[in-house]
Amino acid sequence: MSVESQPQRETHAFQAEINQLLSLVINSLYSHKEIFLRELVSNASDALDKLRFRTITETELLGNEPELELRITPNAALGTLTIEDTGIGMTHDELVKNLGTIAHSGSREFIQTMAQKGQKDMQLIGQFGVGFYSAYLVADRVEVVSRAAGADQRAWRWTSEAHGTFTVEPAERTSRGTAITLHLKEDQKEFLEEWRLRTLITQYSDYVGHPIKLQVAKTTGTGDDKKTEVSLEVVNKASALWQRSKSDITDEQYTEFYKHLTHDFDAPLAWTHFKTDGQQQFTGLMFVPKHPPYDLNAQQQRGVRLFVKRVFIMDRCEELVPQWLRFVRGVIDSDDLPLNVSREMLQDSAVVRAIRKHVIKKSLEMLEKLAKDKPEDYRTFWQSFGTVLKEGLATETEHREKLGVLLRYESSREEGLTSLTDYVSRMKEGQEAIYYVYGESRKAVADSPHLEALKQRGYEVLFMTDPVDEWAAQGLRDFQEKPLVSALNADLKLQSTDEQKREKEQQSEGFKALTDKMKDVLSDTVREVRVSDRLTESPVCLVLPEGGSPAYLEKLLRERGKGMPHMKRILEVNPKHPVIEHLRAVYTSDPTATQVGEWIELLHDQALLTEGSPLSDPNRFAKRMTALLTQVAAHTAPAQPRAS
Ligand code: ADP
Numbered sequence: 277m278s279v280e281s282q283p284q285r286e287t288h289a290f291q292a293e294i295n296q297l298l299s300l301v302i303n304s305l306y307s308h309k310e311i312f313l314r315e316l317v318s319n320a321s322d323a324l325d326k327l328r329f330r331t332i333t334e335t336e337l338l339g340n341e342p343e344l345e346l347r348i349t350p351n352a353a354l355g356t357l358t359i360e361d362t363g364i365g366m367t368h369d370e371l372v373k374n375l376g377t378i379a380h381s382g383s384r385e386f387i388q389t390m391a392q393k394g395q396k397d398m399q400l401i402g403q404f405g406v407g408f409y410s411a412y413l414v415a416d417r418v419e420v421v422s423r424a425a426g427a428d429q430r431a432w433r434w435t436s437e438a439h440g441t442f443t444v445e446p447a448e449r450t451s452r453g454t455a456i457t458l459h460l461k462e463d464q465k466e467f468l469e470e471w472r473l474r475t476l477i478t479q480y481s482d483y484v485g486h487p488i489k490l491q492v493a494k495t496t497g498t499g500d501d502k503k504t505e506v507s508l509e510v511v512n513k514a515s516a517l518w519q520r521s522k523s524d525i526t527d528e529q530y531t532e533f534y535k536h537l538t539h540d541f542d543a544p545l546a547w548t549h550f551k552t553d554g555q556q557q558f559t560g561l562m563f564v565p566k567h568p569p570y571d572l573n574a575q576q577q578r579g580v581r582l583f584v585k586r587v588f589i590m591d592r593c594e595e596l597v598p599q600w601l602r603f604v605r606g607v608i609d610s611d612d613l614p615l616n617v618s619r620e621m622l623q624d625s626a627v628v629r630a631i632r633k634h635v636i637k638k639s640l641e642m643l644e645k646l647a648k649d650k651p652e653d654y655r656t657f658w659q660s661f662g663t664v665l666k667e668g669l670a671t672e673t674e675h676r677e678k679l680g681v682l683l684r685y686e687s688s689r690e691e692g693l694t695s696l697t698d699y700v701s702r703m704k705e706g707q708e709a710i711y712y713v714y715g716e717s718r719k720a721v722a723d724s725p726h727l728e729a730l731k732q733r734g735y736e737v738l739f740m741t742d743p744v745d746e747w748a749a750q751g752l753r754d755f756q757e758k759p760l761v762s763a764l765n766a767d768l769k770l771q772s773t774d775e776q777k778r779e780k781e782q783q784s785e786g787f788k789a790l791t792d793k794m795k796d797v798l799s800d801t802v803r804e805v806r807v808s809d810r811l812t813e814s815p816v817c818l819v820l821p822e823g824g825s826p827a828y829l830e831k832l833l834r835e836r837g838k839g840m841p842h843m844k845r846i847l848e849v850n851p852k853h854p855v856i857e858h859l860r861a862v863y864t865s866d867p868t869a870t871q872v873g874e875w876i877e878l879l880h881d882q883a884l885l886t887e888g889s890p891l892s893d894p895n896r897f898a899k900r901m902t903a904l905l906t907q908v909a910a911h912t913a914p915a916q917p918r919a920s
Pocket residue numbers: 315319320323361363364365366374375402404405406407408409454
């Protein structure tokens with residue numbers, strides 16, 4: 277034999293992360309090992325989709341193998357299970373790249389999740405883009421023979437026992453596609469049994485749009501006449517679920533389809549299935565998941581699968597779904613787009629715009645229905661995706677009315693979430709606005725001095741504690757014709773009687789000397805000092821002039837390295853508070869008294885602390901505080917221990 281005809285076997289090392297992943301998979305005690313079949317069938321189905329898409333322009337790719345199908349072949353004698361497809365196939369380099377390295381951070385994130393959540397999440401493997409490696413849940417050796425569609429006739433065999441390396445060598449394969457052969461572990465031979473395979477395929481892969489053919493053996497006759505015939509039998513429906521009529525589809529089928537589509541193992545919270553027959557003809561099936569996928573925010577990925585006349589075109593078609601609905605998963609199948617549609621064409625297509633509009637409408641309706649029919653599930657949804665949905669208020673205000681109905685917030689009424697509709701129904705006589713306070717947490721805002729007057733009037737206050745809330749509230753502006761007013765704002769839109777107005781004027785007059793003095797002392801940091809009608813217990817607070825940003829928002833932006841111009845606040849003082857009255861008395865009797873300035877600074881620092889802002893000089897604050905306490909100590913006799 278000449279040197280050239282010797283098969284050249286190359287050995288490659290797995291990336292370190294894949295090794296980690298593999299040892300996790302191999303040593304897994306996870307009890308639902310059958311998920312490997314779903315993952316491999318899903319890869320085969322993807323490969324068939326890719327081929328079908330390419331044959332639109334390159335019909336010659338079909339070559340001598342016009343069938344697009346999957347074949348599953350158990351071989352009891354060899355202890356192997358083969359999953360084969362007539363799809364796009366892989367070249368030598370693709371085999372090395374796709375089955376030996378990872379394009380994105382999938383395996384690292386998967387390992388992290390497994391470390392946090394334990395083996396129950398082995399199911400997630402497909403979501404992380406590393407589903408192929410689930411083969412090692414049941415096999416100790418995997419062989420992949422693949423031949424890429426196209427002119428190149430060469431086929432390659434990838435083999436690995438998952439001990440750090442894999443080999444690639446030339447192989448034989450008569451037509452394009454991929455065959456994955458699993459050498460099953462001793463205790464996983466159940467996956468050779470026909471009934472087991474048949475059940476798994478119908479359970480997990482019924483909706484794969486290509487025929488899945490299972491090799492079955494039929495034995496006829498007895499004794500010497502006994503004959504075993506082997507044949508291929510289609511075991512799935514192989515039709516697009518979304519094209520069937522709603523009344524023919526059970527909830528279980530919708531749920532399984534969702535799982536097939538997303539690799540999620542939880543059932544979806546809701547779905548909507550629709551067909552339009554207007555100007556545009558398209559079918560949609562969209563789901564709301566229960567939990568966010570691991571990359572909901574990190575990758576900002578969004579979109580549904582786009583099909584054109586039943587042909588798969590692309591995954592995660594962003595043009596069809598706005599960013600703020602990026603949790604929606606599903607399928608859109610259009611009859612109007614051309615089969616050779618490209619990303620560029622999508623961006624500028626009237627058809628796409630019409631579909632997008634309908635997707636938004638249907639998604640909002642689906643959520644509204646969920647909120648009405650299943651409040652418990654809606655809360656789950658809100659916990660998972662409320663933050664994302666609220667982005668819609670900040671970015672696309674035309675949906676604000678519909679979105680307003682879907683919002684949920686904590687409030688001063690009691691623990692738990694309330695809707696704006698319920699809030700409005702509880703509004704007090706004379707209450708003109710929906711009040712909210714924005715801050716880091718319920719704890720940080722619940723006792724804020726800004727709420728005192730509102731609480732005194734029995735007005736409920738919404739607690740907005742999600743960073744996006746301030747923008748969302750500004751986008752919403754009003755709900756059922758009631759304006760949204762921040763309790764941190766200078767203008768609280770409180771109704772007051774003529775008598776109250778007169779009283780306030782008198783107080784402003786009476787405190788003018790003091791507030792002028794305060795303004796003077798604090799001129800670097802506040803724009804105005806004025807008498808307040810919002811405080812009942814606290815001596816002072818800082819409020820926001822029109823257009824000012826709350827302290828918490830400023831803090832967030834600073835942390836994200838986004839500086840923003842600081843707008844000076846308005847300091848409000850409580851004329852009825854003993855500290856303020858005392859300060860006025862001291863100042864009136866001796867306008868040069870040094871402690872007046874000190875106290876004013878101290879009160880201002882206190883107002884900064886209650887709004888959650890940092891002090892410009894904590895040391896001076898501490899010194900002033902100590903000086904004050906020392907004075908108090910000098911005037912207070914310690915309590916005598918009581919004799920009992
Ligand atoms: P994912 O499917 O999420 O990309 P996998 O680990 O399941 O991740 O598969 C890795 C890659 O291997 C796929 O993206 C694909 O490029 C390639 N691949 C796997 N199975 C096949 C197949 N049957 N035919 C062609 N390519 C395949």
